[in-house]
Amino acid sequence: MKKKILLFTAAALMAISLGACGKKNDDTADGKVELEFWNHWVSDGGEAKFFNKKIKEYEKNNPDVKIVQKNISIDDYTGTKLTTAFATGDGPDLFSASPGTINTFIDSGINYPLDDFFPKEVREDYSKESIKDVTKDGKIIAAPFEQDLMALFYNKDMFEKAGIQPPKTWDEMTEAAKKLNTDKVAGITYDLTKGAYGNFSFMPFVWQGDGDFFDGKKSTLNSPSVIQALTLWKKMVSDKSANLKPSRPASDVGILGDGETAMWIGGSFGIKALEDDYPDMNIGVVPLPIPKDGTPTTVAGGWKMVVNKQSKNPKEAAKLVRTPSIGQ
Known part of the structure; x- marks a missing residue:
């Protein structure tokens, strides 16, 4: 089955300059590192339940880190919510990005490089295609966490x-x-x-x-x-x-x-x-139905996790996204 990834969207044409602004977060009162994680899934949906469980596991294994999720409706999330947040200095420490919108942030220099957090043994936990999808100019720009057909x-x-x-x-x-x-x-x-x-x-x-x-x-x-x-x-x-x-x-x-x-x-x-x-x-x-004389085809998507290089704690955020299970 032919599989393709959407590499661009109209959002990439937005004139907002995103690279200069980022999250101005502070640590919690008890000295913990607080990471704000924005995503697009509904708070009571399957993805939210999965990540809530994994985040609790991560916080248990990393008691000095507190993760705060912000669930945003898909329409707002793929609209201007993220771009506006970065432009005003309120961008999160890490966030999910779709194949259709990720280039907007990468081209604006928002992403924190993840090469040091993806050594060979970690990359082997992922499919070759998923790593290829998050590699640009030989550098790992984001972390894959799902592939959808x-x-x-x-x-x-x-x-x-x-x-x-x-x-x-x-x-x-x-x-x-x-x-x-x-x-x-x-x-x-x-x-x-x-x-x-x-x-x-x-x-x-x-x-x-x-x-x-x-x-x-x-x-x-x-x-x-x-x-x-x-x-x-x-x-x-x-x-x-x-x-x-x-x-x-x-x-x-x-x-x-x-x-x-x-x-x-x-x-x-x-x-x-x-x-x-x-x-x-x-x-x-x-499988998706096809037209007369058509070719069976689907699309392989999959959202990615991007770490904001303007975060106060980008290394902690990178550690969070570097494993498929997000539980270590």
Whole structure:
């Protein structure tokens, strides 16, 4: 399966200069080093629960360190929240960054170099691709902590009741969405908002038609493969089988777990949340459907952790992110 990473986004065009400002934090009253960690997951979601557990383990093993998490909604987080914070001198010690936004911070010189914290034995704990994704000009610029593949998740019980099989093609997917759509349940949910995750969700559908967004010199947004994918997106909006007003961000698999939608285009990050929060739901997952004569394709994403070089304690922050388990 072809896998690609989104390397840039419109956010990279922002005119704010980020490199000169950083977190002006102090240690706690009891002398502990306090690290402020900003991220994009919901406070009661699967990722938050995982990191809360790992942070407690880290603090137990490192009693001189206190970690304060700040959970920010995905829309605000991938908007201007971080860039504004750094521009005003209120940036965190470390933060999560998406493949679509990380270059904004790297190009502005925000990141603290991590080479000294990733010796060979530590790098061996990661896949080669994940290390490659955070290496620029031979230097490690961030720490990978997840790799996500997009797929189609579906409610097995709803499909069985409707007498249909999981879709393999675009036509089958649109027909299933129409058939499963009701006044109470959306046929399908995918991100329709402007932002990095919306781009991330849309990209494999362009690649399935052997197209891309750039040819190395200019935009190819008017190419047949892009138009074909946009037409697919618009078709499910026009026939109202798409979830136009989801109860939460479309990246939240709880939309599927709570029965709000019959199908959900999302990442493998949703599996953990389904196992933890919806163990009794009968959920299936299949590869993304493809167009006629299309190529099976997904996108491999994965957020990274970036250490702010303006932090008062960048070395402590770097130690926190250097292992996959974050528990040492």
